[in-house]
Amino acid sequence: MRFMSSMTPLLTLCVNIGMVLVIWAGGLQAINGELSLGQIVAFINYLISTMTPLIMMTQLSNTWAAGLASAKRVGEILDTEPAIRDAPHARPTLPGPGAGVGMDDVGFVYAGDGNEPVLSNITLEACPGETIAILGATGAGKSTLINLIPRFYDVTTGRVTFGGADLREVTQDALFAAVGVVPQESLLFSGTVRDNIRYGRPEASEAEVIAAARAAQADGFIQNLSQGYDTRVEERGSNFSGGQKQRIAIARALLVQPRILILDDSTSSVDVETETKIQDALEASNGERITFVVAQRISTVLKADKIVVIERGRIAAQGTHRELLATSPIYQEIYDSQLGGGERLAAEAGAQA
Numbered sequence: 571m572r573f574m575s576s577m578t579p580l581l582t583l584c585v586n587i588g589m590v591l592v593i594w595a596g597g598l599q600a601i602n603g604e605l606s607l608g609q610i611v612a613f614i615n616y617l618i619s620t621m622t623p624l625i626m627m628t629q630l631s632n633t634w635a636a637g638l639a640s641a642k643r644v645g646e647i648l649d650t651e652p653a654i655r656d657a658p659h660a661r662p663t664l665p666g667p668g669a670g671v672g673m674d675d676v677g678f679v680y681a682g683d684g685n686e687p688v689l690s691n692i693t694l695e696a697c698p699g700e701t702i703a704i705l706g707a708t709g710a711g712k713s714t715l716i717n718l719i720p721r722f723y724d725v726t727t728g729r730v731t732f733g734g735a736d737l738r739e740v741t742q743d744a745l746f747a748a749v750g751v752v753p754q755e756s757l758l759f760s761g762t763v764r765d766n767i768r769y770g771r772p773e774a775s776e777a778e779v780i781a782a783a784r785a786a787q788a789d790g791f792i793q794n795l796s797q798g799y800d801t802r803v804e805e806r807g808s809n810f811s812g813g814q815k816q817r818i819a820i821a822r823a824l825l826v827q828p829r830i831l832i833l834d835d836s837t838s839s840v841d842v843e844t845e846t847k848i849q850d851a852l853e854a855s856n857g858e859r860i861t862f863v864v865a866q867r868i869s870t871v872l873k874a875d876k877i878v879v880i881e882r883g884r885i886a887a888q889g890t891h892r893e894l895l896a897t898s899p900i901y902q903e904i905y906d907s908q909l910g911g912g913e914r915l916a917a918e919a920g921a922q923a
């Protein structure tokens with residue numbers, strides 16, 4: 571920018587000085603009858619024609635500099651070494667049917683100076699076909715906990731297992747093929763709605779895409795779009811609502827038929843009725859699939875096989891809804907504040923009326 575802001579006026583000055591010289595010298599010659607008026611006009615035109623490309627060159631240098639700066643940033647990303655790599659003898663296959671997910675005394679600290687442990691002493695087990703709900707306040711460590719299952723991060727202490735084998739003993743390709751994650755912030759890519767759903771399995775048939783969208787309760791609104799599944803998704807999905815994006819993201823995860831499905835607060839922007847329908851559809855197609863569902867709303871977790879309450883990185887309570895209601899004061903508190911409180915409010919409103 572500095573180069574350009576000094577070059578442009580300088581060049582303009584040169585052109586203008588040139589113009590003055592041509593008119594002055596040419597004018598004198600024309601008066602003496604050595605030059606015709608037409609020759610002076612022609613000369614001025616030649617001068618302008620040669621100077622224009624020169625001025626454009628300075629603008630080009632600006633584009634070039636901006637391009638270099640961007641290329642450097644892209645290069646930095648391409649050169650990033652992944653923190654997590656396959657072990658040299660990692661197996662390319664996962665344990666067969668009947669494998670469950672386990673966490674053995676897991677502790678986790680985010681890399682960096684002076685970071686506090688985010689998780690400690692996490693021990694839990696999920697059997698095939700089970701739904702595990704994870705409940706806790708914001709910042710308790712729920713997302714961190716479930717991100718350890720697809721190995722987005724490696725545990726600091728303890729281990730995460732699948733079918734009894736440490737996740738670090740299998741390749742990431744094998745693991746990613748088996749895990750479907752719907753992240754807290756659902757991300758849509760540019761392309762059509764169909765492309766977005768098919769992202770994890772591009773060879774999936776139209777019927778499979780629709781079945782996945784149905785289970786995620788997305789088929790209805792997609793059919794109502796002017797171009798249905800061919801509707802284009804704008805930058806970051808800005809032409810869809812939060813709940814619609816979440817449902818497309820769920821359909822995308824379901825299409826790969828994962829053995830482990832992770833829903834990180836994925837229905838937070840969906841209304842309760844639709845959420846219940848999604849849960850019912852998930853339950854119907856469940857089979858051996860293990861589902862981890864992080865939730866803020868207690869209504870989301872009521873039907874889970876096991877509820878894990880996380881408080882400041884530790885398991886505060888673990889069990890079914892009935893067990894926790896009977897034994898865990900923290901769970902009772904959450905339950906009261908969400909459902910009990912609602913009922914109380916309704917009762918008060920009734921009394922006033």
Ligand SMILES: Nc1ncnc2c1ncn2[C@@H]1O[C@H](COP(=O)(O)OP(=O)(O)O)[C@@H](O)[C@H]1O
Pocket residue numbers: 680685688706707708709710711712713714715
């Ligand atoms: N990438 C990260 N680097 C460092 N600290 C993080 C990172 N992600 C989350 N944390 C911290 O870990 C804690 C738990 O975060 P998170 O697992 O996102 O909680 P939750 O999902 O329960 O709201 C928070 O204190 C948060 O600040």
Ligand SMILES: [Mg+2]
Pocket residue numbers: 712713714754834
């Ligand atoms: Mg979270």
